[in-house]
Amino acid sequence: MEAAFAEYLDEFTRRDWETLDPTAVTDPVRVAVVGAGWFARDWALPGISRSAYTEATVVTDVDEDAVEAVAAERDVTGVTPDEFRAGAVADAYDAVYVATPNATHLEYVRAAAAQGKAVLCEKPLEATLDRARRLVAACEDAGVPLMVGYRMQTDPAVRRLRDLLDAGVAGDVVGVHAAMSQTMLGELDGDADQWRLDPALSGGCAAMDLGVYPINTARFALGEDPERVSGRTRSEHEAFAGVDEHATFRLEFPDGVDALCTVSQNAQHASRLEVTGTEARLVLDPAFYEREDRGFAVVRDGTRVDLDFDQVHQIEEEFAYFGHQLLADEPFHPDGEHALTDMRALDGIYESADTGRPVALGDDAA
Template identity: 25%
Template sequence: MINCAIVGLGRWGRHLAEAARGQAHLKITRAVETDIDNAQAFCAEHQLELTDNLNNVLGDRAIDAVLLATPHSQHLNQVIVSAAAGKQIFCEKPLALRRDHAERMFGACRDAGVVLAVGHNRRFWPSMQALREITASGELGTILHIEGHNSNENSEKITAGWRLSPAESPGGGLTGAGLHVLDAFVSLLGPVRQVYARFNSRDGGPPPRDSSVLALDFVNGVTGTLATVRATPFYWRVHVFATKGSAEVLDEATLVLRKSGCAAKTINYPRIDVLSAELNAFADTVERKLPFPARETEVLATLSAFEAALESMESGHPVVCDGG
């Protein structure tokens, strides 16, 4: 059993804590949260020992791993000190806003001999797993283009906090929801060569109401477009276009397959507990040394494209990605 501490008990940290309940190989026993008063009832319900200091957990030999559900600006220091303490690490995305910061984190974990798993949870959607298999199989022919969109209206509930900070969310919705699509693109097609991006804000908020649009050129010659809107109901779309057909994922369980000369076919996959599957994969990486689905090279490639997008939004010109 991997004994874990959850660090950060905001909305997403609580989702992770709930997902860990009933895990066969992973158990959360401690929690780190600076807002002690707000976290006490949750910790009591889930039988978690609560502290407001990460060092108290890192010095606890009974804790094998930490799950970081904190603002990404805190990840660099938290990952490095956790690795130095010999803790296995699961970190929510974005791991960082800069590729070089992510490289330092992976390097620290490699030197310490511990895992660093990044929580790109859309990779565990049954529909996205099927899309990766279809794309890699050659069934669709030569891949030519990809389109993607991820929006949600969580921002309509945000009137305060770190997510409203331009320093924490410099790309607006791209930093949160849109990064899921960018990761999906990289997992399907490999690294991005160049990005031309635009950010538009209708008003300063709160709540934030902005949109981000990216035009992408991949190293393998495929083109792509990505968009995200923070203030609109949930919408997901990743659509691969190729010479013999196309495949489009519309949600966790729905894929639409179109082939030349055939009627469109909608395929529905069984829904799963995605966060539980993600934590189970983390446990497999720690205990069985299986590769975590979001590999280091892919995480770094996604952050390279993200950095280029931010630079392009600022300059108004296409930006070539840093290949490291």
Template identity: 30%
Template sequence: MLRIGLLGAGRIAGVHATAISGNPGSTLAAVSDHFPENAKKLAAQYGSVARSTEDILSDRSIDAVLIATSTDTHSDLIEAATAVGKAVLCEKPVDLSLERARSCREAVSKTGMPVMIGFNRRFDPNFGALKAALDANEIGKAELLSITSFDPAPPPVAYIKVSGGLFRDMMIHDFDMANFIMGEPPVSIMAVGSSVVDREIGEAGDVDTAAVTMTYADGRIAVIKNSRRAVYGYDQRLELLGSEGLLQAQNMLENSVVKSTTSGVTGAKPTYFFLERYMTSYAAEWGAFVDAFAGGGTLPVTLDDGIAALAMAEAATRSVQSGQPVRVEDV
């Protein structure tokens, strides 16, 4: 039974607490947070205790930590945890700075401790089934990938200002998904973005609507579309055209009822947001971490994967600023 320290007690930490407690191979040993009362509240919900981050890291009986704190603390906590012999699952991104993320990787490599980055969408059963069908050569060679990811409503502008921007905060999931499906990063990225949802997001220096076209060494193409606002719900779709067919992963709906009358055919909206859409994938992600760490296997998502997606986010950011395509290797 792995004893886990949870660093962070916000909304996403609550999702992870559920996954940790629900897995037969792990137990939530302690919770910490910048605001101790938040840690006490979350710990009490799961029969755990609130402790300081320093206490959790120094406790040799705690095998691993799950980092769900603010992004600007990720690299420091990854380094601190691995330095004292703890395995890590850290929420994306590794850092807001690509240079800092790379220095983190160098520090971690000296410890030999495993670090997994939380790209939970790889563990969604629908996306996983699509990837399995591609790998089984059911549609031949992949040629054109299209990823749609629209949030139902934008976050507060205060969050936007510290998020690192849409490409590092939101589209980074889609960059990793493209790498997962296509099997490698692209050669170049061309991005366009604007602020048409909320004027204040633009004034804060970010975009809320963006599209990215990525090209690969062998000529394949991937397109990612992001928006901070889709009034009908959380739009999460993936489409892959191959030489011998098409694969699609459609939205998860609030229910499966379809009404057909003389007025037309109607159905339910997509689930509202990521808590409803991806709870299954968060549990599967944690299960994969436990299985790999406890069994001495290879982690399915690595620090290298996190840095690859962050490099793509940096390339997209530079492309928007310059209006020109950017080669990923140049960042």
């Protein structure tokens, strides 16, 4: 079976978007990092540093101690959020990466756009669909490029899965199954005082924080957008009062293809995406977490082939793409309009969970 699809997997980790020579880059894109939480410290800043196309030069956060620590460790300029919004050191960066709680994305993206800086904003775009629309509009009105941090889209494993689907190796796609779960409080040492559990800051928990991964990755792999969604949410523990602890949802794509997804902030660790076609199944397991190697398997006619490939640093790939597209003056694929489709889907899932009825997804409207 390997010979049947080997041509599509040659040079598995190739960057099929790369047109510039990374060794020739002398002036990488200078990035201001907004948010100095664990993800920015442990993953984003190392990813920026590893990429030949980017370098971190500024950091800000509401936590002054975190800013001071990152500034010393990374030899970057630390500023307060007020100083950042006022553009006090705007000459020191070309682009802004926003990695703060969902409901604070808009204020920082709006400030970056007013300064004329390109933006990479974490997903989901904001805590509500309305605020997400305003965020996208702020960049459009200022004429600055906006990319959204869908790191799965630049991961070679996901790109090769899409290649195989496009080549027809799986035949006609019949359905998608995805799962993503974690014991969130356990991984945070039982700390329930954090923003994902505050609906005003997060907009939701399991579906917003985890559900966006299978939603967007399924869209990217299939090359289609869902037309209708339905969902159920539930919370059993006091720490999750006001937000969804568990969520299950269905995305209805064109041609009768459904994606059935389960996400949880309080279940055994899982990270899986499976696309089933008439000719084969394509499986990513593990799939979604940046801190674990991705697994890639093709199953056809009772035979399973697990592919052995060099793993990449997901966040390095994301920032390499971000910096490369800016230096090459090329547009981003996961832009603001693309991300609004996810926000409409999430909004629809929560509406469906409240009403018990499916929700049709139309074009965005303010």
